[in-house]
Amino acid sequence: MNLERALDILKDKGYKYTGKRKRLLDIFLVEGRYLSAKEILEAMQEAYPDLSFDTIYRNLSLFETLEIIEGTEWDGERKYRLHCDGQTHHHHLICTRCGITKTIHACPMDTVIEQPSDFHITGHKFEVYGRCTTCLEV
Template identity: 30%
Template structure:
């Protein structure tokens, strides 16, 4: 199994792009980062150690990660695109707390299977899907009863 660094450098090479130190730095920060961060989150985090890396570069590089398949873009409807490192073996969807913003990942193979059946029913050729459950996390649900 290729790791994410290899996937990215292979992609770079295959497209005739260049290996720059900014991209290397951003890739490292990306892999070390917790999931579900926005461009701004990563930019601010990087700026501490690397004040010379611009917002646009972070943005473009994250797009590259998504293109080559090591990141996926998330949109929870709050007007900010988030990213997460993508592990090809393990697809998951998300529970989002509408109160505190907590994000929990879940997998449910039976839902995946039913999705395929739905697609077949309408003769669609599915490329990707988005499945998010919004509500209150245990902590916020409890707090709201008080």
């Protein structure tokens, strides 16, 4: 996902393009990893000192609904990153220390389950959590 595509999605769905939303998206673009709402709030507070968690959560929820960002949960906390634009189906390895992701090009669903005759699968999510080599050294 890039900034232009994210802003197009907002516009196409009738949502305003605000400075706060652009800044939130810029943070995701620069960081390139999963971020918590707290990390996002801290990154935005210099420019927006009165910004609240409510505003952050509302925008994260909107962005997730519009598939601008994707969320996951680990250690009891929801974390977010820009939605993948990849045209191919894939999954992720996620570092639980720094939030960086690596793509897994194989799909475990191919070997785990056959399409049942009495159930239509519309989607799935597979994530592997661990530590990247950089974080293992720390």
